[in-house]
Each structure stands twice: as structure tokens, then as C-alpha cells.
Amino acid sequence: MDTSLIFLLLSILIVGVLVFIAVNISINKNHKFDREKYQTKFLKLENGLSRDNPASFSVSIIEADKLLDRAMMELGISGNTMGDRLKNSGTRFSQLNSVWYAHKTRNQIAHEPDFQVDYNKARHALATYKQALKDLGAI
Numbered sequence: 001m002d003t004s005l006i007f008l009l010l011s012i013l014i015v016g017v018l019v020f021i022a023v024n025i026s027i028n029k030n031h032k033f034d035r036e037k038y039q040t041k042f043l044k045l046e047n048g049l050s051r052d053n054p055a056s057f058s059v060s061i062i063e064a065d066k067l068l069d070r071a072m073m074e075l076g077i078s079g080n081t082m083g084d085r086l087k088n089s090g091t092r093f094s095q096l097n098s099v100w101y102a103h104k105t106r107n108q109i110a111h112e113p114d115f116q117v118d119y120n121k122a123r124h125a126l127a128t129y130k131q132a133l134k135d136l137g138a139i
Contacts, residue, residue: 031075031137038138041067042130049122057122058109064129065106068099071138093135095128102128 042064049060069082072089079085082103086096093099102125108115117125133139 033071033074033138035139038067038071038133042133042139046126049126051119057117057119060122061106061109061117061125064126065103068129068132071133071136075136093132095131098128099132
């Protein structure tokens, strides 16, 4: 194969990779969350969690999951479901396994009628969602 053809193909490949990286960096770096909105919503979730109100355990997890999903969509993380977006989130989360666990807990609440969550599990899930929102820059 001619060396000039190899050089041309290599150049095209390098330029393509650089354009891809530049687009991804600019999308993530230029996005500004309304941090006050996210902080206010999350504070309401934290304050709504009450040891004396077992219904608040499930509600807080479901609402925190929605808030994180909204932040991921706002960032443009691709996927049709939150699970898809978590798969496509790359290295954005410092505790990805914990985020998956919290999301799976949310799914159990939503889809398993007999599933019960206790106060400590709800508190732990909220702490996980809070860290995930911090990782994204939403709070």
C-alpha cells in the first residue's frame, strides 16, 4: 500500500477522534445546572424522610431517582431508560455500583408490591443519590 494513502487514512482517523473528544468535552463542560433548583428539591426529599412515616421511605427513593435521571437527561447522557443512561454514564459517578444498587431498590419499590424498604436503607439510598448529583455537578 502506498505510504501517502496510509498517511491520509491515519490523518482522517486522528482528526475524527479529536473531533469526537472535543464535542464530548464541550457538551459536558458548557452545561450549567440550576444548582439552586436541584439543591432545593433534594433538601425537600431529605427533610421529607421521616423515621415515623414508613411511606416516606419509598417516596424519597423514587423521587431522588427521578431527580438524578432528570440531571442525566439534562447532561445529554444517551439512553431510553435510566438504566440505559447509567450504562452510558462512563466514569461520571464516584460510586457507580452504589447508584446501581439505589436504582435497583427503586425498581423493586415500583414493581414488587410486597417489597418493603426500611429507614436506614432509604437514608443510604438518599446519600447515594446526593453523591451522584454532586458528581454530575447538579448540587
